[in-house]
């Protein structure tokens with residue numbers, strides 16, 4: 001009897017867990033759908049806006065670009081410089097065992113431009129601007145500002161989402177490029193100090209190693225990250241309910257989801273590119 | 277105030293027929309039929325949760341209805357192309373309960389936004405128009421403040437200014453006097469009357485403040501659990517024989533006319549109970 005009851009309880013618990021997993025999966029797929037729809041609508045308004053007498057305003061895009069881009073410059077510089085130095089230290093240390101430390105530039109150039117700069121900048125902007133976007137939209141929703149836009153005949157996607165999306169798609173690659181330069185420079189300073197090569201020799205070396213393809217690889221990824229950060233921020237902001245507490249919860253969720261999406265996408269990208 | 281007979285000869289600016297609406301599986305509006313005439317103030321009343329705000333959201337097409345028809349300014353909203361619908365919305369103004377001012381813009385920019393988005397006027401013309409509307413709502417001189425720097429009553433008035441900046445034909449208010457002290461609420465009622473009389477707008481007001489409703493309404497729609505209990509003039513509603521309607525109305529008035537001493541006694545009676553009363557008797 002007792003054993004029977006325990007077994008039934010276990011099965012019951014298991015079923016509940018499977019059910020809850022199923023519900024979460026459905027909700028996740030639904031959210032992906034929302035993101036996709038939102039992306040489609042954003043492209044629609046970007047292209048068709050003028051014909052619908054609702055053009056996307058350049059001043060709104062510029063304001064968003066300043067918000068996303070300019071404020072992030074110092075922290076992107078600090079982090080990519082740190083990563084650059086770290087790569088240099090680690091690279092020299094590892095290669096020294098083979099007596100090949102002069103080859104360190106190769107590793108630094110590739111990892112910085114193809115991996116670390118896009119990844120670090122993406123994660124940083126997800127934390128900085130993705131969360132801000134989610135919070136802004138969430139607050140606007142609970143304050144009925146989104147409703148107010150709609151009844152004024154101002155399409156919220158056109159007015160709020162497209163400027164943020166365009167700004168992000170421009171600024172994240174720009175910041176990534178900036179991160180490339182700072183990271184490589186910082187690494188170069190360390191390498192030249194440690195190995196006694198001149199900075200200009202190091203720079204020549206980097207330019208020889210890197211092809212435009214490597215640059216595009218990193219920047220292309222950052223465009224995808226930009227889209228992910230924006231869509232995830234907006235979807236979470238729009239899902240806010242239940243006052244200020246809800247804003248906090250969904251803002252956190254936006255950041256966690258955006259960073260996870262960035263890391264997973266990065267892995268998929270690496271996989272596809274190395275196969276292809 | 278127009279006589280009811282006059283009113284009913286005027287054209288309908290809003291016409292709702294058999295409107296049924298759900299939130300999820302719950303039916304919130306159960307076949308609502310009502311209309312609003314040109315230049316009238318229609319007040320929608322009813323207890324909490326009766327569906328007033330939901331009805332308003334459907335008049336504004338902020339929710340998808342289950343069935344029924346909504347006609348605004350002689351156009352069925354289901355028949356409109358997106359562009360035509362947008363044109364219609366320019367003829368409608370809404371003052372939301374929270375005010376819904378954009379917190380990142382100044383008061384002046386908030387009020388200017390519809391002009392900025394929908395017209396090609398140059399900036400100085402728009403500024404003049406904004407100043408005019410701010411004059412109407414007695415907010416002149418506050419255009420450079422941020423919404424966070426305004427009092428509750430000022431936020432509502434700024435929201436009204438934004439709602440009327442395009443000179444709409446239809447104006448909607450959700451709970452205009454909620455959260456305001458009686459003097460400010462009464463001033464807002466006067467403003468609503470002024471908008472009808474001076475600007476000829478047709479106005480829909482959702483409220484559960486009986487006094488305010490009787491003061492401003494031409495007609496009143498009484499909602500109860502998603503049904504229209506009654507629709508008629510202020511006098512008809514006030515003197516209606518139905519017990520249900522009187523209960524609905526009087527429950528509110530009883531609370532409102534309660535004098536402060538009585539109110540305090542009830543409060544302390546409830547909270548302190550016998551123990552409190554005995555403690556008070558100790559010499």
Ligand SMILES: Nc1ncnc2c1ncn2[C@@H]1O[C@H](COP(=O)(O)OP(=O)(O)OP(=O)(O)O)[C@@H](O)[C@H]1O
Pocket residue numbers: 299300304322323324325326327328329330331484
């Ligand atoms: N977004 C929503 N999702 C689900 N149910 C809702 C939603 N909004 C309102 N409801 C439900 O619809 C019913 C009618 O709500 P509504 O807000 O229209 O009432 P109301 O008459 O405006 O009340 P109040 O005077 O309290 O504002 C309520 O039972 C409410 O629970």
Ligand SMILES: [Mg+2]
Pocket residue numbers: 328329330
């Ligand atoms: Mg309500």
